[in-house]
Amino acid sequence: MAIVNRAEGRLYFTPLVGFLLLFLGFPAIVNLVYSVSTVNFETLRSPTITGFGNYLSVLGDREFWRSVSFSMRFGIVTALAECLIGLFLAIFLAPLLARRSVLMAPLMLPLMVAPAMVGLMYRLVLHEFAGPVPYYLFEWFGDSPAFLDVNNAFRTLVVVEVLQWTPFAFLLFYMAYVAIPLDVREAAALDGATSFKALWWIELPLMLPTLTIAFFIRFIDGFRVFDNVYALTGSGAGGSTTSLSIYIYHAFFKQGAIGKAVAASVLLFLASLVVLCVLNWLAGLRRR
Amino acid sequence: MLNGLRWIVYAIAVLAMNFPVIVTLVTSFKSARELSTNAGLWINQPTLENYFRVLSDTSRFNIYIYLANSAAAALIGTGLAILLAFPAAYAIARSEAGRRILLPVVVNLRAVPLIIFAIPLYMMYQWLGLLDTQLGLGLILTIVNVPLALVILVNAISDVPAELDEAAKVDGASSLQVMLMIIRPVIRPALVTTFIFGFITAWNEFLFGLMLTTSRAVPMTVGSSFFFAASGGGVQWGTASAVMILGALPPALLGLLMYRQISGSMMAGAVKG
Numbered sequence: 001m002a003i004v005n006r007a008e009g010r011l012y013f014t015p016l017v018g019f020l021l022l023f024l025g026f027p028a029i030v031n032l033v034y035s036v037s038t039v040n041f042e043t044l045r046s047p048t049i050t051g052f053g054n055y056l057s058v059l060g061d062r063e064f065w066r067s068v069s070f071s072m073r074f075g076i077v078t079a080l081a082e083c084l085i086g087l088f089l090a091i092f093l094a095p096l097l098a099r100r101s102v103l104m105a106p107l108m109l110p111l112m113v114a115p116a117m118v119g120l121m122y123r124l125v126l127h128e129f130a131g132p133v134p135y136y137l138f139e140w141f142g143d144s145p146a147f148l149d150v151n152n153a154f155r156t157l158v159v160v161e162v163l164q165w166t167p168f169a170f171l172l173f174y175m176a177y178v179a180i181p182l183d184v185r186e187a188a189a190l191d192g193a194t195s196f197k198a199l200w201w202i203e204l205p206l207m208l209p210t211l212t213i214a215f216f217i218r219f220i221d222g223f224r225v226f227d228n229v230y231a232l233t234g235s236g237a238g239g240s241t242t243s244l245s246i247y248i249y250h251a252f253f254k255q256g257a258i259g260k261a262v263a264a265s266v267l268l269f270l271a272s273l274v275v276l277c278v279l280n281w282l283a284g285l286r287r288r
Numbered sequence: 289m290l291n292g293l294r295w296i297v298y299a300i301a302v303l304a305m306n307f308p309v310i311v312t313l314v315t316s317f318k319s320a321r322e323l324s325t326n327a328g329l330w331i332n333q334p335t336l337e338n339y340f341r342v343l344s345d346t347s348r349f350n351i352y353i354y355l356a357n358s359a360a361a362a363l364i365g366t367g368l369a370i371l372l373a374f375p376a377a378y379a380i381a382r383s384e385a386g387r388r389i390l391l392p393v394v395v396n397l398r399a400v401p402l403i404i405f406a407i408p409l410y411m412m413y414q415w416l417g418l419l420d421t422q423l424g425l426g427l428i429l430t431i432v433n434v435p436l437a438l439v440i441l442v443n444a445i446s447d448v449p450a451e452l453d454e455a456a457k458v459d460g461a462s463s464l465q466v467m468l469m470i471i472r473p474v475i476r477p478a479l480v481t482t483f484i485f486g487f488i489t490a491w492n493e494f495l496f497g498l499m500l501t502t503s504r505a506v507p508m509t510v511g512s513s514f515f516f517a518a519s520g521g522g523v524q525w526g527t528a529s530a531v532m533i534l535g536a537l538p539p540a541l542l543g544l545l546m547y548r549q550i551s552g553s554m555m556a557g558a559v560k561g
Binding site: 003009030095108113118134175223280 | 291295297301302304305308311312314315324327328373382383390392394396397399401405407408409410412427428430431434450464467488492493494495498509512513516528529532535539544547548554
């Protein structure tokens with residue numbers, strides 16, 4: 001006998017499903033309808049369906065492609081850097097952490113601070129008069145770069161994001177690393193594998209699924225970045241730090257271009273579906 | 289020798305990753321006078337005046353309101369997420385239903401940029417009168433929290449032997465009774481973890497706070513940025529720092545107390561993703 005029968009199961013799902021339909025399903029339909037309509041703040045309730053004009057105007061907008069390019073580069077660069085540094089820290093620090101697990105806490109602290117808050121904090125850190133980084137650079141080298149101007153803003157934001165989220169990659173890798181069974185390691189040692197060979201041929205392949213997943217999670221988070229970028233530079237630095245999320249936000253709240261914002265949202269949704277399909281396909285391969 | 293190197297790397301990593309927090313903490317203890325001459329990491333004359341000013345002078349920006357809004361919205365967003373996810377998780381763990389569609393869809397939600405839904409939600413909120421309310425913000429935070437809550441709870445319930453349920457059923461308990469009186473106490477640690485994790489996530493959320501609130505329901509993440517709005521004489525860095533420390537404190541303390549549980553659930557969330 002099943003513990004939860006069919007009717008009961010349906011009952012237990014209903015609140016969750018209803019909530020999701022109301023807060024995500026309904027907005028998704030509104031998105032689709034508005035994206036093919038002519039609509040502004042006066043005609044919100046009665047949009048006129050006019051075809052794919054919104055998509056065309058988004059796809060023809062140089063700012064849109066600029067923001068896609070920013071998000072893409074930002075997602076790839078930060079995810080790569082976070083995974084590489086995180087992997088190094090996880091393996092190199094493992095002997096230290098194995099004996100004193102309380103050492104984990106300071107490494108995890110960045111994950112507990114709101115990214116928006118971190119963005120604001122860097123306004124202070126990098127401020128030319130009140131910030132310690134320019135202060136010490138002036139003290140030691142007599143000069144300090146403009147961290148948030150057009151040329152440097154991208155690099156600065158990458159560093160900000162990487163420093164905050166490397167702990168996430170590190171944490172996943174560390175847990176995957178210590179989960180490798182002891183007898184696997186002993187067998188490798190018995191066969192005369194040096195520790196580097198064991199790492200390259202045995203431990204890293206065993207950690208590969210975690211590496212892949214961490215990369216994708218971090219890529220998605222980097223691609224849709226909003227909080228810390230918005231708090232630190234806005235779309236500032238000549239619009240050079242407009243991520244796709246910030247583009248949508250601006251189109252709606254600053255320009256009132258509802259159709260354009262909604263069409264961009266649908267495109268972002270399609271893009272994230274593609275990434276998710278790849279990710280699930282990879283997960284499926286692993287299971288087989 | 290190698291071990292010494294490990295300690296050095298560890299220290300550098302901790303300092304670099306926590307650098308913004310350290311700088312903000314240091315700045316929050318400096319007087320405005322000291323800040324104008326000393327922007328370094330050393331404090332010559334530590335003072336509490338910034339905290340005092342933030343907590344006593346509420347004429348321009350009232351930090352208590354922001355803190356209360358964050359707390360209320362985060363509590364709604366976490367509590368409701370658990371209320372919705374727990375029965376669904378029980379049904380998924382104890383029957384075949386929901387495994388094929390509901391679970392994967394909800395789990396994948398975590399990876400969908402929620403800004404996609406922001407514009408229709410904004411219009412819906414305007415229509416329902418939920419703009420700039422704690423409840424409205426809390427409902428959105430529920431969406432943010434549901435995916436991970438469901439994953440953690442399904443895992444936790446699946447780990448409970450089904451014989452426990454069956455024994456109770458033989459004794460005449462309904463499945464509702466089993467869920468509430470047998471399963472709930474057994475998976476209490478998972479419920480606590482879900483709550484802590486959800487509370488931190490909700491407290492730290494920014495995008496929806498920015499879009500859906502303007503004055504009455506502004507959360508701490510958005511309220512902090514108000515202190516950076518230069519108002520004659522530029523930003524009061526000491527005050528702004530004190531505000532950020534106070535705003536970052538609740539999730540940071542929770543996180544440091546519960547870091548073991550949290551690292552476990554991050555792993556669960558990632559692997560099932």
